[in-house]
Structure formats: C-alpha cells, structure tokens
Amino acid sequence: MLKRFVNSIWEICQKDKFQRFTPVADAIDTFCYEPIHQPSSPPFIRDAVDVKRWMMLVVIALFPATFLAIWNSGVQALVYGSGNAQLMESFLHISGFRSYLSFIFNDIGVFSILWTGCKIFLPLLIISYSVGGVCEVLFAIVRKHKIAEGLLVTGILYPLTLPPTIPYWMAALGIAFGVVVSKELFGGTGMNILNPALSGRAFLFFTFPAKMSGDVWVGSNPTKIKESLLAMNSTAGKSIIDGFSQSTCLQTLNSTAPAVKRVHVDAIASNILQMPHVPTESVIHSQFSIWAESHPGLMLDKLTLEQLQNFVTSPLSEGGLGLLPTQFDSAYSITDVIYGIGKFSSGNLFWGNIIGSLGETSTFACLLGAIFLVVTGIASWRTMVSFGIGAFITAWLFKIFSILIVGKHGAWAPARFFIPAYRQLFLGGLGFGLVFMATDPVSSPTMKLAKWIYGLFIGFMTIVIRLINPAYPEGVMLAILLGNVFAPLLDYFAVRKYRRRRI
Known part of the structure; x- marks a missing residue:
C-alpha cells in the first residue's frame, strides 16, 4: 500500500506541469525506502548504509538528550512555577537518586512531568522540521536538485539548543536562517562551512539577546515563573542574596565582576560550609583577627549572613576583605558554583538536574550519545x-x-x-x-x-x-x-x- 502511494506520487510528478515537484517525490521515496541515486557530494558513505540511515543513527544518539530535555523542562516548569516555597526547598535539597525518585512520585507525578515537558519541547521540534523542511523543498524545486537528508539531524539539534521560553516565531526565524543562509546559500548539504543548527542559534542570540539569555530558562511563560519565584521568596522570607532564582551556572559566572576575588569566595565558603581549611585561609584569618577586634565574640564559621557581609565588604584597613557592597550577592552566588553547593553540585551538573537550554543540561545523556556515535563510527x-x-x-x-x-x-x-x-x-x-x-x-x-x-x-x-x-x-x-x-x-x-x- 505504501509502495503504491509512493508510485502514484512519482506518476503525478512525471507530468509536465508537476515535474518541478520531482524532488518532493524523491524525498518521500527516500524517506520510506532507500535512495535511488548515488551521492555526488559529501558526506560519502562507503558501505551499505545510505545517508538517510546514517542521519537516523545520529537522531537515535540524540534520544537520551531529547528525553531528558522533555523530562527536565517538565520538572522545572512544575517546581519553579508552583509558587510553593516548600516544594522548591525539597527540590533544591535532593541529595541522591532515592530522594529524587521520592520527590518525583510523591510531590509531582510522572505523567504531569512528561505532559508539561512535551508541551514545551514538541512544538519547537515541529516548528523546526516544518519550517526547515519548507525551506529545503523550495530550494530543491528552484534548483531542480534532490532534497538532502541533512534536515533530519539539524531539525532536532536546533530546538535542543534553545531556551524553553523562546517565542515560536523566533524559533521559526532561526531555523530558516540556519537552513537558508548557512547551508543552502553555500550549495546545500555537504557544502556548508558552518553548522546550520548553531548558525540558527547564533542568529537568534545576536538578534534577540533578551530572549536567549537572562531569566528565560524555565517553563514556557517567563512572566508566570518570575511571579512564582517572587511569591516563594516572600513566603520563605528570603533576601535577594539567598533567594530562589532561575540563574544558570554560566549566568552566575558571567555576572561575577573581576572585583570579586578568590579570597571573598573562600571566606563565604568557610562560613557556609563551616570549612576549617580553605586555600586562602591565611589571608582570611589575618584580616578577620583585625576585624574581630571591633566585633568581639564572633567566629568566622558562626557569622550570620549580615555579619558575613559586613566582614567581606569592610575596608582592608579595618580588617575586612574590601569587597564592594554591591558585589556581595555575586560573590555569594559564585561560591555555590565554585564549591558545588546546592543546586550547582557536581551530581546535579552531571545528571542534568539543572536549568539551561533544552538539550544541554545532562552531561550523562550526552555521554550516552557519544558512546553510540563512536561505536557506530559516525x-x-x-x-x-x-x-x-x-x-x-x-x-x-x-x-x-x-x-x-x-x-x-x-x-x-x-x-x-x-x-x-x-x-x-x-x-x-x-x-x-x-x-x-x-x-x-x-x-x-x-x-x-x-x-x-x-x-x-x-x-x-x-x-x-x-x-x-x-x-x-x-x-x-x-x-x-x-x-x-x-x-x-x-x-x-x-x-x-x-x-x-x-x-
């Protein structure tokens, strides 16, 4: 039945007024069966596996990253958008698989996570394939050449590089730019010098920077998430310094000015983690002994947040560490990144229990894909x-x-x-x-x-x-x-x- 359908399309395209649509018939035939032509440009295949199946192996390697993109975006949208400070605290204090599974089954629910994640990711995936496919077909018809299979990979790679809050029309514009400007203008698949998926993302990054960075990493409605975080911080009585936020590791790193020095971070870490030994402890203790003369009875690892801020931001001549008061919240935040505290722990970074672009969060999922690609020789x-x-x-x-x-x-x-x-x-x-x-x-x-x-x-x-x-x-x-x-x-x-x- 499928073969008869494909043959009927070929018969229609043989007619004079429909011959321009021959690349469409060829693409459908190739997708359903195998190519009837030999490639004349890279990538060349030296065995029985044709380009379509070679591309499909890459798509298979992307399955772990795609699944975790759906899963993580669903979890984060439900937690960060709940307005429930207690739920957020439970999420941020997950310390292992057992506690993670307990949190998922008792507090959220698997179906809710998958449904929410699919609503975020699948529209972007459909837009990517639809708009990119239209661009490919139009160029194939105008140039009268075959439709290449490169979009099979580009179409799924591209949405995995985007933040979940990206407007749909921007996502469509980005994939169109990636396919047309970075690939088709160079001659099509095998002739482009730039990665089309990354080119599309770069276009959005420089054209619409406010939609590609900042508070854009959770859910599909940034306004709702921002209001939810404000409500949770208000309920929990948290300040700007130690409050809930949707900042990523790299945002925290990038927002930290060069004025924030290692000694500032070590001083904060010695207080938060109550670490008796940090790399710059000699400098810290030397300064603290001077500062403590005007603050008798205080110990570095027992300071309150206000006292710690006072010590770190006091002038060097008074025994402080000389940090500008406006930079203390940055120093406090980057301490979590450097020492792996809370949501920025090494375990969370590796397994993917963090926020970021849809496909980038899980190093573990990427490693699974890497093993598959290396074993298959792709x-x-x-x-x-x-x-x-x-x-x-x-x-x-x-x-x-x-x-x-x-x-x-x-x-x-x-x-x-x-x-x-x-x-x-x-x-x-x-x-x-x-x-x-x-x-x-x-x-x-x-x-x-x-x-x-x-x-x-x-x-x-x-x-x-x-x-x-x-x-x-x-x-x-x-x-x-x-x-x-x-x-x-x-x-x-x-x-x-x-x-x-x-x-």
Missing part, C-alpha cells in the same frame, strides 16, 4: 577527546597562572578563574557541543591531525570566552563556529604535512 572520537582535553587544560592553566602570578594561593585573583577544571566540562552546553556539534562531518576537518588541533582549539576558545569575555556567558557556540571557519585551513596543512611525510 562521529570522531579524536574531536571529542581533544575538545575535552583543550577545555580542561585551559581551565586548569587559568587557575595555576593566577596562583603563580598573584601569589598567596591567588587570594586577590578573580574568583571566576578558580572553578575546578573538571566542573567546566559539566557546565553549560560543553557536553552537548562536544558530542553533537563539533563532530559534524561536514563543517569539521577530515584529517586525523586536523581533528586533534580542531578539538583543542575549540576547547581552548570555549574556556577563554567563558572566563574573559564579559559579554557572552557561554563560549561553546562561538568557539565551534570559529572552529568551523578554520576547519578547511587545518585540513589543508594536515594534508601538506602528510604528503611531505610520504615523500
């Missing part, structure tokens, strides 16, 4: 490994050089440089970009040596943008696009080196 493990190594070493060097140059364990160096290097791998979209974006076979290098250099370069640039550039909280998108631009050049020099070695 993606390059060299690019993934070198990306991770480049990011880790760069983050570690920022910390080491800060300690060596500033001295006193980097007490007066910017606090943002002291996030543990391994935690940088769990933050933001690094895992998602490493597995699914940087390994795009069209826009990344093909030579082995070039793949190593490409990955190292992207990892380096990701951390540099995160830690130095105050305008962009996340560096993965820009780093990969920049790497795409240099990919042909890297391949060129890798080929030259290979030829010289053969000679």
